[in-house]
Amino acid sequence: MAEKQQVRADIREFLTTRRARITPEQAGLRAYGGSRRVKGLRREEVATLAGISSEYYTRLERGNVKGVSESVLNGIAHALQLTDAERTHLVDLIRAVSGSRPVQRRRPPQVRVRPTVQRILDSLTMAPGFVVDGRLNILAANELGRALYAPIFDDPIQPPNHARFLFLDRRAGDFWRDWTQAADDAVALLRAAVGRDPYDRQLSDLIGELSTRSDDFRVRWATHDVRAHLTGLKRIHHPEVGNLELPFESTPLPADTGQHLVIYSPEPGSPSYAALRILASWAAKPNEGDPAREPSARQEAEERSGSRSDPA
16 A cells, blocks of 8 residues: 555656646746746646646546546646656556555566577677666676776676666766766656556665665656657767767667667767777777776877867
8 A cells, every 4th residue: 555655646746747847838828917826837727728627637636546538648648748758657657556456566586688689789899789677777788888888887786777876986977978967867767667667676775775875866856757768879988988979779678578778889980989999999808907008098099089088
């Protein structure tokens, strides 16, 4: 029962934060003079836009969502201008709280990456590749991926975790050149994962750890932002080869629930491509412990890119 109460609280906070971000003007409503006590839309304004009664919407926002219809969901999604990812998140929360049987937090079985998937990763010699789960654990990587994410793989807690590195490792601010965006994206992905499975014990433990130890995480978690993150650009400062700009694609693995294949693919001929070629050549060789290796590595990468690393 306590678990479902938490999901109801998540529904209430999600809907509240969504309507707080929309002004009457953005919703196409006439704004009258005078101050408004409510930030964003009022409940009755959302109800009007969704085509339902104010009393019904108030019940929904309080987490009483049993039996809510598809048409009502569509109306709310339209009124609150939800993205596809946000609508999916709301549906996930409603599904979780509408089950007839009580659900206890559970520890999922150990997740393994199939050998076929690992062979696909290993075949990519000039593209860093990873398999990541909904908790942002890195479950597998190819050789170049490990070299690229060397600071993340340094974590003694295994498997390495993107969110733990971002919020609990001091090196993250240097490694991620756009740390704020990376942090926002990580929290939004974790929030979506909680919606898909609110009773995942390992995920709950991770959220609890990050909330306790990081103010930056706790503030972001309270926003209830969710988004899909299937393509984009990562801006990294690698400790050996300097600044990198790496377009990426992320795709779910249909046969492996919760796992995504993530591949970075720099533009051929770009400074980032040249730097990855250097990193790939080092990754393919055993480390012989040469103390001069790191300084010469930086120098070679800078010469290939044509400039020193910028401070961004």
